[in-house]
Amino acid sequence: MATTTAEQRRDQAKLDYDAFLDGCPTRELLSRLTDKWVALVISALSGGPQRHGEIAHRIAGVSQKMLTQTLRTLERDGLITRTVTASVPVRVDYALTPLGHELVPVMAAIKTWAEAHMDRVFMARAEFDARAGA
Amino acid sequence: MATTTAEQRRDQAKLDYDAFLDGCPTRELLSRLTDKWVALVISALSGGPQRHGEIAHRIAGVSQKMLTQTLRTLERDGLITRTVTASVPVRVDYALTPLGHELVPVMAAIKTWAEAHMDRVFMARAEFDARAGA
DNA sequence: CAGAATCCCTGTCGATACTG
DNA sequence: CAGTATCGACAGGGATTCTG
Numbered sequence: 001m002a003t004t005t006a007e008q009r010r011d012q013a014k015l016d017y018d019a020f021l022d023g024c025p026t027r028e029l030l031s032r033l034t035d036k037w038v039a040l041v042i043s044a045l046s047g048g049p050q051r052h053g054e055i056a057h058r059i060a061g062v063s064q065k066m067l068t069q070t071l072r073t074l075e076r077d078g079l080i081t082r083t084v085t086a087s088v089p090v091r092v093d094y095a096l097t098p099l100g101h102e103l104v105p106v107m108a109a110i111k112t113w114a115e116a117h118m119d120r121v122f123m124a125r126a127e128f129d130a131r132a133g134a
Numbered sequence: 135m136a137t138t139t140a141e142q143r144r145d146q147a148k149l150d151y152d153a154f155l156d157g158c159p160t161r162e163l164l165s166r167l168t169d170k171w172v173a174l175v176i177s178a179l180s181g182g183p184q185r186h187g188e189i190a191h192r193i194a195g196v197s198q199k200m201l202t203q204t205l206r207t208l209e210r211d212g213l214i215t216r217t218v219t220a221s222v223p224v225r226v227d228y229a230l231t232p233l234g235h236e237l238v239p240v241m242a243a244i245k246t247w248a249e250a251h252m253d254r255v256f257m258a259r260a261e262f263d264a265r266a267g268a
Numbered sequence: 269c270a271g272a273a274t275c276c277c278t279g280t281c282g283a284t285a286c287t288g
Numbered sequence: 289c290a291g292t293a294t295c296g297a298c299a300g301g302g303a304t305t306c307t308g
Contacts, residue, residue, distance in 0.1 A: 036168050061157070063281070064282095065283090103247065113236070114167055198270085200300085224308075225270090
């Protein structure tokens with residue numbers, strides 16, 4: 001009955017949790033997920049496991065602090081795994097967990113959306129500013 | 135040829151813009167989109183136009199300042215429209231633009247994901263903390 | 269009812285320097 | 289190479305007050 005119970009619990013959870021409600025834990029989770037660096041890290045790892053340095057190189061301009069901090073949080077939330085290989089220069093690999101992998105389409109969608117509609121947003125801003133300036 | 139030109143420009147943009155690159159304008163747009171309040175506002179408006187007060191009521195706990203600030207930014211970026219009806223008590227309605235409407239699935243996905251996987255994240259955190267504490 | 273403006277505190281984030 | 293620690297600048301964000 002374990003399977004049924006877990007399934008029931010999840011269905012129940014889907015009904016109870018609502019990010020529109022203040023104090024709902026999903027509000028906090030939502031604020032963690034809606035993070036520039038999270039979107040980039042998850043997208044970067046979507047192609048497979050990568051080393052710390054590789055991710056840093058991929059995501060240009062990210063500070064070492066923010067990267068480590070973001071990776072730690074994602075690890076704690078069960079979205080990525082951190083594997084340390086004790087070699088001469090320490091090697092650390094990060095990879096998406098199954099849970100983290102489920103987030104890839106979502107994060108990729110935001111990144112892609114921004115890249116695809118950048119010009120339209122620029123036009124809208126120009127119009128808005130012109131109106132406001134007039 | 136206007137259509138073809140616009141289409142070509144957009145395709146070109148899709149190739150040029152890359153949020154992984156530092157200094158790329160999409161990085162800034164990405165940081166705006168990855169915002170707790172943006173996700174909630176876009177989701178709230180997905181059902182149709184709503185008044186300021188209705189949105190405030192829907193998104194429990196949002197301060198008047200953050201709501202107004204978020205709505206302004208979204209308006210400037212061309213994602214929502216702001217319509218003022220000069221009645222006795224002023225009435226202001228907000229609605230998604232076609233561009234903003236394209237963002238609904240993405241924003242809804244994040245919110246839904248958080249609500250659907252909250253329990254799994256909780257379990258992961260418990261495990262991580264237990265490990266760290268040991 | 270909508271929102272502008274102010275105060276103020278806390279957290280975020282980057283730069284730098286140091287350890288294993 | 290990966291990560292920690294510290295400091296300082298700055299923005300996020302809440303509470304309050306005031307206007308049309």
